[in-house]
Amino acid sequence: MSYVAIADRDHEQHLHDPQTFITKYIWSQDHKVIAIQYSLTAIAVGLIALALSLVMRLQLGFPDTFSFITPEEYYQAITMHGMIMVIYLLTALLLGGFGNYLIPLMCGARDMVFPFMNMLSYWVYLLSVLVLCSSFFVTGGPTGAGWTLYPPQVILPGTPGVDGGIVLMLVSLVLFIIAFTMGGLNYVTTVLQARCRGMTLMRMPLSVWGIFVATILGLLAFPALLVTGIMLLLDSVLGTSFFMPALLSMGEISEHEGGSPILFQHLFWFFGHPEVYIVALPAFGVISDLVSVHARKNIFGYRMMVWAILAIGVISFIVWAHHMYVSGMNPYFGFFFATTTLIIAIPTALKVYNWVLTLWRGDIHMTVPMLFVIGFIFTFINGGITGLFLGNVAVDMPLSDTYFVIGHFHMVMGVSPILVIFGAIYHWYPKITGRMLNDTLGRTHFWLTLFGTYAIYLPMHYLGIQGLPRRYYAMGETEFLDASTQAMNAGISIAAFFVAVVQLIFLFNLFWSRTRGKPSGNNPWKATTLEWQTPQTPPVHGNWGPELPVVYRWAYDYSVPGAAQDYIPQTMSPADVPKSDDSYDGGEGEHS
Amino acid sequence: MSFLSKVTAKPWEHAGEMEGLHGELVITRSAGRTGLLMFLAVISSMFLLFIISYYTRSRFPDWEVLADPGILWFNTAMLILASIALQIASNTARRDAGASLRNPMLVGGVLTLVFVAGQWMACEQLVAAGFYARGNPANAFFYLFTGLHALHLLGGLWFMILLGFRLNQPGRKEKARQTVTLCATYWHYLLLVWLVLFTLLLRT
Numbered sequence: 019m020s021y022v023a024i025a026d027r028d029h030e031q032h033l034h035d036p037q038t039f040i041t042k043y044i045w046s047q048d049h050k051v052i053a054i055q056y057s058l059t060a061i062a063v064g065l066i067a068l069a070l071s072l073v074m075r076l077q078l079g080f081p082d083t084f085s086f087i088t089p090e091e092y093y094q095a096i097t098m099h100g101m102i103m104v105i106y107l108l109t110a111l112l113l114g115g116f117g118n119y120l121i122p123l124m125c126g127a128r129d130m131v132f133p134f135m136n137m138l139s140y141w142v143y144l145l146s147v148l149v150l151c152s153s154f155f156v157t158g159g160p161t162g163a164g165w166t167l168y169p170p171q172v173i174l175p176g177t178p179g180v181d182g183g184i185v186l187m188l189v190s191l192v193l194f195i196i197a198f199t200m201g202g203l204n205y206v207t208t209v210l211q212a213r214c215r216g217m218t219l220m221r222m223p224l225s226v227w228g229i230f231v232a233t234i235l236g237l238l239a240f241p242a243l244l245v246t247g248i249m250l251l252l253d254s255v256l257g258t259s260f261f262m263p264a265l266l267s268m269g270e271i272s273e274h275e276g277g278s279p280i281l282f283q284h285l286f287w288f289f290g291h292p293e294v295y296i297v298a299l300p301a302f303g304v305i306s307d308l309v310s311v312h313a314r315k316n317i318f319g320y321r322m323m324v325w326a327i328l329a330i331g332v333i334s335f336i337v338w339a340h341h342m343y344v345s346g347m348n349p350y351f352g353f354f355f356a357t358t359t360l361i362i363a364i365p366t367a368l369k370v371y372n373w374v375l376t377l378w379r380g381d382i383h384m385t386v387p388m389l390f391v392i393g394f395i396f397t398f399i400n401g402g403i404t405g406l407f408l409g410n411v412a413v414d415m416p417l418s419d420t421y422f423v424i425g426h427f428h429m430v431m432g433v434s435p436i437l438v439i440f441g442a443i444y445h446w447y448p449k450i451t452g453r454m455l456n457d458t459l460g461r462t463h464f465w466l467t468l469f470g471t472y473a474i475y476l477p478m479h480y481l482g483i484q485g486l487p488r489r490y491y492a493m494g495e496t497e498f499l500d501a502s503t504q505a506m507n508a509g510i511s512i513a514a515f516f517v518a519v520v521q522l523i524f525l526f527n528l529f530w531s532r533t534r535g536k537p538s539g540n541n542p543w544k545a546t547t548l549e550w551q552t553p554q555t556p557p558v559h560g561n562w563g564p565e566l567p568v569v570y571r572w573a574y575d576y577s578v579p580g581a582a583q584d585y586i587p588q589t590m591s592p593a594d595v596p597k598s599d600d601s602y603d604g605g606e607g608e609h610s
Numbered sequence: 611m612s613f614l615s616k617v618t619a620k621p622w623e624h625a626g627e628m629e630g631l632h633g634e635l636v637i638t639r640s641a642g643r644t645g646l647l648m649f650l651a652v653i654s655s656m657f658l659l660f661i662i663s664y665y666t667r668s669r670f671p672d673w674e675v676l677a678d679p680g681i682l683w684f685n686t687a688m689l690i691l692a693s694i695a696l697q698i699a700s701n702t703a704r705r706d707a708g709a710s711l712r713n714p715m716l717v718g719g720v721l722t723l724v725f726v727a728g729q730w731m732a733c734e735q736l737v738a739a740g741f742y743a744r745g746n747p748a749n750a751f752f753y754l755f756t757g758l759h760a761l762h763l764l765g766g767l768w769f770m771i772l773l774g775f776r777l778n779q780p781g782r783k784e785k786a787r788q789t790v791t792l793c794a795t796y797w798h799y800l801l802l803v804w805l806v807l808f809t810l811l812l813r814t
Contacts, residue, residue, distance in 0.1 A: 131641040199652055207645045220621040237648060241656035245663065252754070257744040260667065276672030276747065281663060288659070316622065324617060572621035592626040 047133035048559050049118045052140050054450070056114030059140075063147050064107035068518055070099040079511025081492040081504075089491040090178040093162030096489070097179075098150075100165025101187070104293065105194060106147055108435055112300040113198070113236065114143060116442060117205050117229045119450070123549035124226050126214025126567045128560045130204040139201035146193035153179065153186040161187050164489065166286060169261040169279045173254040175268050188251045195240045195247075205233045214548075216569030221588070223547050223573040224323055228303020231331045235292045235299070239335070242289035246282055253277065283345055287338035294431060295334040299327055301438040302369055305391055307573070308441055309373050311545045312388035313380030314584050316574035319372045326365035333362040343411050344418045352411045359409030363402070370399060381577060381584065385543075386460035390441030393468045394434055401430025404479065419489070422482025425475045433471045440467070440524070447528075448542050452555045453535030459527040463520060470517035477506050544585050547573050551589050646792050650799050653762065657803055660755065661810060667747050668814050674746045678812055679735045685728035686808060692721035693794075693801045700794035703787040711777060711790060718797065719770055722763055729756045748814070755807045759800065766796050 046052060073095045077087045087095075118136070122129055130136045153160035162178030163171055171177055172184055179187070209230045213222070222230075249260040253274070261282040262274030310317040317323060339347060339355040373395055382388065404426040408414045417423060440463070447455050485498050486507075493499060541550040553563040567589045575586040582596035667673065695718035699711045733753055743750040770793055776786035 132645060199649075203645050203648050203652075206648050207641050210644055211641045218619065218621070219616045220619045237652045238655045241652060242659050244656055245659045248754070248758075249663065252743070252750060256750075258750040259672075259744070259747055260663070260750065273744070276670050278667060278670065281666050285659060285663065320621065321618070328617070571625035574622070575625070586625075 042559075045137060047129070047137045049122050049130050049133070049136060050450075050557065052136055053115050053118035055140050056118060056143065057111055057116075059144055059147060060107050060111040060115060063102055063151070064111075066151070067099045067102035067107060068521070070095040070102075072515060072518055074099065075511035075514040077491065079508040079514075090159070090162055092491045093164070093489075094160045094178050094183075097162050097165055097167075098154075098160050102150070103432065104165065104297075105191070106150065108297045108431075109198070109236070109293070110143060111439060112297060112435065113205065113229060113233060114140065114201055116225070116300060116304065117201070117233065119446070120225055120549065121205055121208050121229060122212070123449075123552070123557065123561060124223050124547055125209060125212060126217050126548050126562070126569060127208055127212035128562060128566070131207045131212050132204050135200045136204045139197045139204070142193055142197035142200065146190045146197060149186055149193060150190035153183040153190075156182040156186065159183055166290070167250065168286075169250060169253065169277070169282050170263060170265060170267075170272075170274075172250070173262065174265075174272070184254055185251065188247045188254070191243060191247045192251075195244045198236055198240055202233045202237045205229060206237070214566045214569060217548075217588075220321070220324070221569055221572045223303070224306035224317065224320070224327070225300070225303040227324055227327050228299040228301070228306075231327050232296045232299035235331050235334060236296045239289045239292035239296065242285050246285040246289070250282065280342075280345060283342050284339070287341045288335075290341060291338040292334045295330055297431060297435050299330065301394075301435045302327065304438050304442045305373060305394055306369075306376075307547065308387050308391045308445055309376050310574050310576060311445070311543050312385050312391065313377050313382045314576045315376055315380035316576055317372065318375040318378075319368075320572070320574060322368055323372055326368050329365040330362060333358060333365070337362055337409075340409050340414070343414045356409055356411050360406065363406060363409075366402060370395065370402070385444075386455070386457060386464060387441045387445040387543075389461065389464045390437050390444065393464065394437040394441065397429055397437060397468075397471075398434045400476075401426060401428075401434055405430055417482060419487055420482035421478040421486045421488055424488050425478030425482060428475050428478070433475065437468075440464070443528075445543065446549075447531070448538030448555070449549055449552075450556055451532055451535070452538055453531050453533075454538045454542060455531045455535060456527050459523055459530075463523045463527065466520040466523070467517060470513050470520060473513035474510050474517065477510055481506060544583070546571075546575055546585050546587050548588055551587050640788065642789060642792050643795075646795060650796075653799075653803070657758075657807070660751075660758075661806070664751050664755075664810065664814075667751070670747075672746070673748055675814060676736065676741050676746070676748045676752060677739065679732040681728050681732050681735065682808060682811075685725050685732065686804065688721050688725040688728060689801050689804055692718045692725060693797045695721060696790075696794040696797045700791045703790045707787070711787070712774075715770065715774060715790070715793075719767060722767055722797075726760045726763060729760050732756065752811060755811070759804055759807060762803075763800055766793070766800065769793070 042048075043051060046055075073087060074092065076084050077092050118130070121127075150160075158179050158181035160179050160183040161167070161172065163184065167184070167187070173180055177184075209222070209226060246261075249258075252258045253260055253262045257273050259274040259277040261279055262272070262277040263279065264275040265272050306317050306323055337355060337358045339351060340359045343352060343355075373391075377392075404422070408417060408423065408426055444455055444460055447453070481503060484503060486493070486503055493504075538555065540552070540555045543550070548567055548569070549557075551567060552561055569588045570591045571586065571588055573588055575581075575588075577584045578586055578595075580598055582598050586595055695714045699714035699718065702709050702714065703711055733756060736749065736752065741749040741752075743753050773786055773789055773793060776782040776789075779786075
């Protein structure tokens with residue numbers, strides 16, 4: 019049996035037209051509404067994680083000052099902060115939020131191919147967030163075992179949250195993975211099957227490539243977290259011994275016997291390292307599009323960028339044990355994983371070079387999104403280079419479990435993707451709402467955030483080299499740390515509070531501009547990609563009006579010699595391109 | 611067009627050629643099938659990681675081989691028959707647009723329920739014989755494998771029931787008939803998974 023593209027089966031796309039307020043905004047199957055639901059939920063839970071980080075910084079910067087922060091609460095704060103940021107904020111926002119919004123619009127589809135499942139994906143995600151947050155209210159509170167949930171500590175008496183928090187955490191993770199799988203199957207299938215006519219794989223914007231490959235990584239890597247989660251849950255609830263060894267705990271012999279904590283670590287990091295790229299690849303893709311649009315220049319090395327995304331995706335599955343050098347392993351394994359870690363730096367560095375080369379001799383517009391792009395490139399280089407240090411066994415050994423590691427992964431996995439998310443929101447907000455975000459507030463937000471985050475994380479590298487260990491509630495008196503260490507920790511805490519307060523500018527801008535921002539028109543950045551060519555802004559249900567778009571060119575025709583405008587939309591046929599003496603109005607359409 | 615030739619194309623050189631009209635985007639596979647294949651990849655990843663964990667854990671000295679209940683052979687035969695019944699439904703849907711799919715789908719569903727019930731009985735037999743989950747990791751893995759596999763089958767069964775309703779709705783009948791093939795593929799796949807797990811359980 020042969021099938022034709024969904025683009026040619028247009029009538030099938032009207033099955034889920036919203037009829038009421040409930041189906042339009044609550045139980046919505048529209049990818050744009052689901053994207054906004056995902057994004058708002060992720061940002062809300064991210065703010066909780068931000069507040070938890072401030073609790074940590076209060077304790078670390080000013081130990082013995084705040085009696086309401088007990089050691090147990092400190093560990094619960096670090097655990098929940100890490101897990102929420104990595105899974106429930108970054109993964110959900112970049113794939114559930116941006117993936118949902120951008121894939122159908124950038125591919126020229128009316129919606130995701132399985133809209134009902136897409137809707138379910140969001141509601142199960144919300145359920146997972148609620149289950150996670152409910153652990154704050156159960157006896158003993160949330161788990162405090164660290165975001166990696168390493169056994170045996172995680173389920174031993176004395177660890178915060180052992181009564182119920184850990185169970186809720188694991189159940190929440192299982193729910194999240196179910197939600198992600200439902201969403202992920204949609205993203206991949208939509209990219210493969212619902213692109214409009216003319217949108218070949220190599221005409222797709224790099225944002226779609228990044229989200230597409232990251233989703234495949236997620237679909238294959240999240241099962242590792244599912245497997246560890248289920249087995250750990252059984253160890254915790256039923257008393258099985260998948261991971262739990264026999265041990266003496268609180269003066270008593272535990273009921274477990276023979277389990278392997280190292281097996282847990284292998285499984286966890288088999289998920290954990292691809293997770294880095296599940297977050298990074300969409301960010302790479304978005305940056306590639308932003309840099310091209312705001313430098314008015316085609317992306318340098320498009321094919322290399324695609325190949326690099328694919329290469330990073332594949333290699334990311336064979337580097338996981340570089341997180342486990344101190345856990346002990348065969349030296350040849352250490353050599354292998356150090357080598358693969360260095361190899362994955364090659365396609366990653368290639369992408370950085372290409373962003374810089376796209377800027378080179380470009381017509382750079384210093385817009386707010388471009389500021390975030392440049393901030394990202396700097397930050398990612400910083401975080402990436404310290405990653406090369408830690409990828410080497412001999413260098414990692416003394417630096418492991420110090421603030422150097424904290425500084426590294428916050429630069430590469432925290433600040434970098436967050437800068438991308440901010441840049442992307444400033445870039446696509448006009449399409450989502452029909453209004454521009456306030457420029458002055460945006461610039462203020464950028465500079466204060468950038469300098470503030472550097473004031474937090476750069477000193478951490480120094481503290482780490484000094485030997486300051488991570489995860490300690492309070493250092494007390496030590497011989498190897500001088501008094502300046504504590505002074506620096508206090509400074510970091512002040513910077514952290516400063517950065518947190520600065521985010522209020524962003525939140526205010528989001529809400530204020532929603533009604534009072536300057537109307538954006540259809541294509542304020544004069545971009546080529548399909549999402550800017552919709553007949554209405556914001557796009558209505560079905561995105562494209564009666565006819566689906568047809569694509570005639572790749573996504574990066576900026577500053578084409580001989581063309582009247584410095585961009586040619588993907589939907590413009592060669593015959594319609596105005597020459598330098600013609601005029602072209604920029605494709606301004608109806609604005610709703 | 612192979613994937614390699616797609617990703618080595620130079621998109622900036624061919625403005626105006628709408629390759630989607632008669633080339634790449636004439637898709638030979640339904641969205642449902644692509645989605646199913648991706649889902650099977652996800653399940654494969656999960657069971658593969660479980661199997662690796664099983665193998666790793668089985669090399670520890672505390673591992674004790676558990677008895678294999680004889681009913682597992684009967685269950686396996688039931689799942690094979692269920693798979694065959696669904697293949698018959700799939701063949702019928704493709705060959706004859708008017709033929710009823712009720713009987714083969716019903717038989718497939720009932721045999722699947724018999725399989726799941728049989729797996730439950732196998733677990734009960736093991737528990738009655740003292741093979742508790744917390745007693746040894748081999749026991750725990752057995753319950754885990756059979757439970758997760760049965761859960762996937764029950765999920766498929768729920769989908770098949772929905773499909774059965776759609777087959778009776780005039781507006782959705784044609785698409786539902788195409789989906790029967792996906793149902794059969796899913797059953798074949800879960801049969802394969804069970805055969806791998808069963809072999810593993812028999813050999814260790």
